[in-house]
Amino acid sequence: MTDARWTAVDAYFSDRLVPEDEALQAALRVSREAGLPPINVAPNQGKLLHLIAQIQGARRILEVGTLGGYSTIWLGRALPDDGHLVSLEADPRHADVARGNLAHAGLAGRTEVRLGPALDTLAALVEEGAEPFDLVFIDADKPNNPHYLEWALKLTRRGSVIIGDNVVRGGAVVDGDAADPTVRGVRDFLELMGRNPRLSATAVQTVGAKGYDGFSLARVIA
Template structure:
């Protein structure tokens, strides 16, 4: 297993460089992938005013378009519903697009806590959640996640039924450690953007995002409390994938 990457702050600065090194327009197959995503979305993910307004307001605020695709958001929603989640922890809010998908899966007395390092993004997300009628269910906390996660633990928050990790990739293994502290047997942990256009297979990579992702995957592989798998995906967001783990002990 690779050595644990050093903690990097701010803990949730969005992966700006990923937009450049995984530009979907550079892939000749991208048009077909996007077309297929659009087909699935048109048939299985109905248009939604609150979600469309969330994307529009995020764009107007200048946030990097790193939100999950609509069909991916629906997948998160379904996974939370299948899990029967009542509590969700999200690490990385951005404009709140995935937050809305996850919060809508919760019962009326459910609770979602989302952690966002960028105060401007957190403000956009709060406004989007309020517009979607989720202000009483979802809470956005501002600050580097590696600072706010200990505060959650000190408050006795959790155990969370589902944790979604989608923040800065160098700190993925640290986020996984905290996810394990804030969950219970039966909880689900999901990590996004783990394929990185295939770079995850390169053990010699010096990219801290790749190294952080590999360290998280290898932690999961050897951890006695986790049963995990990972999937590659192609679509409107290019070539990437996610890891899914269940806490078993």
């Protein structure tokens, strides 16, 4: 199996199960034209996030890492009319692009992009006494993943779902001696998740248009 084959299979799935509409296609195009890195989730992965949010019955969603808002659109569309999504983005240019893409998708009224380092904006949400989130999607700088998980646990309740993206690191996650801070961050994140009695969690390897990767899925049980 090759990356080309994986990509072809993803395209096959997406062509039949994930018809992208104009707003999603525009979000990718505008992000590309603005020079944002092409690290958004694939269409079938976006649809998976959408379905998980719907299955969860999420009314409040927290996203750590907005980029151009592509995954934000998928998640935002899973919300009920009175739902709300808060997405955290450290880069001003990314945040501007995302806000435009969300407005174009008709989601400006139920989504909010907060600018600033996520550790600061997460702390601000706790200080504000934010209502617990039903779903948290963590897809930002990996060295801070353990800290993002700690804050996510303060901002969720029993029954909430926490998803972590890009946890395989091309297989390097198994290397306990890795010097790469992204690998160390993901390892610490997974180990913290596994030790925490408030969480029931798993992780899955994937292959596809985004290469060899994977995600973690956890439910707050206490």
